[in-house]
Amino acid sequence: MTDNHMITTIYDNWKGYQEKVAAAIAPLTAEQLTLRAAPHQWSVGRLVEHMVGARVWWIIERLGEDGAAVQSLKDWDREDEVLPLTAAELVAGLDLTWQMIANALARWSATDMEQVFTYTHYNGEQQQFDRAWVIYHLLEHDLHHGGEVSLTLGAHGLEAPDI
């Protein structure tokens, strides 16, 4: 774990942000989790599934971390299927995957963050990234889609995460 004040400030508050998202969805009913901003857009529940699934995909599938504890959550982000997950399951998914990220951040050194990985897509295209980029991307992904969750909840008169 880094002792850089700026980085620890970001990590600590990222944790707080995703806890606010979890707190906002925790009381939602199955019906409220299906609410969307528009018919062609994702529901509140689907957005959170996407956030959880992306964390597993990047950390386990692309960085090769041990995924025993979260392997089943990878399928939460299937494009062809929306899982009927409850609010409690979504909150548990956020918590479990946050623990996965936090454990990795505690273990990785500054040198580890610069290690480059190559992922080959199904069409043969290769993508290169390092651990630092993956961490930034997951931070960005959480906050961007957290904003979408917030707006969708607000559009339907429900309490949204406060920043």
Added chain:
Amino acid sequence: MTDNHMITTIYDNWKGYQENVAAAIAPLTAEQLALQAAPHLHSIGEIVRHIIWARIGWFIFTLNEDKASIQDLSHFVEEPLPTFTAAQLVHGLGATWRMISDALARWSDDDLKQTFPDTDEEGTEFQVSRAWVIWHLLEHDLHHGGEVSLTLGMHGLQAQDM
């Protein structure tokens, strides 16, 4: 500017994200900037104005940074707030990004730890460090950027890519 790889990765990609927001709103008409997700929520233009307003507010009014570099943006924080064109909003994002970027290049690790007093809506004073303000503006940009993206998408307009 710190040479830590993680932090430069964050700053570089945050810059890219906010450039994508600017690119998404640049071609919008006044009518498109007025689109909302719901009648009681902010329009696209108002959300972007809020992003710019927050950057100026935290830097100038809380951290007491020199406002010379954003002198022409005073209309983003003075009531009553006007309705801005896409070009004005893009300019506001660009100018306030340079304000942030210049500060990040200048501040040392000790500077980032320095705290400043601020007051919440109930009048209670609290302390914030420069590092917290940087986090909060990153959070604020991306969270509201997501709102911009969703609002654009629900009206069939091109949202920023992530």
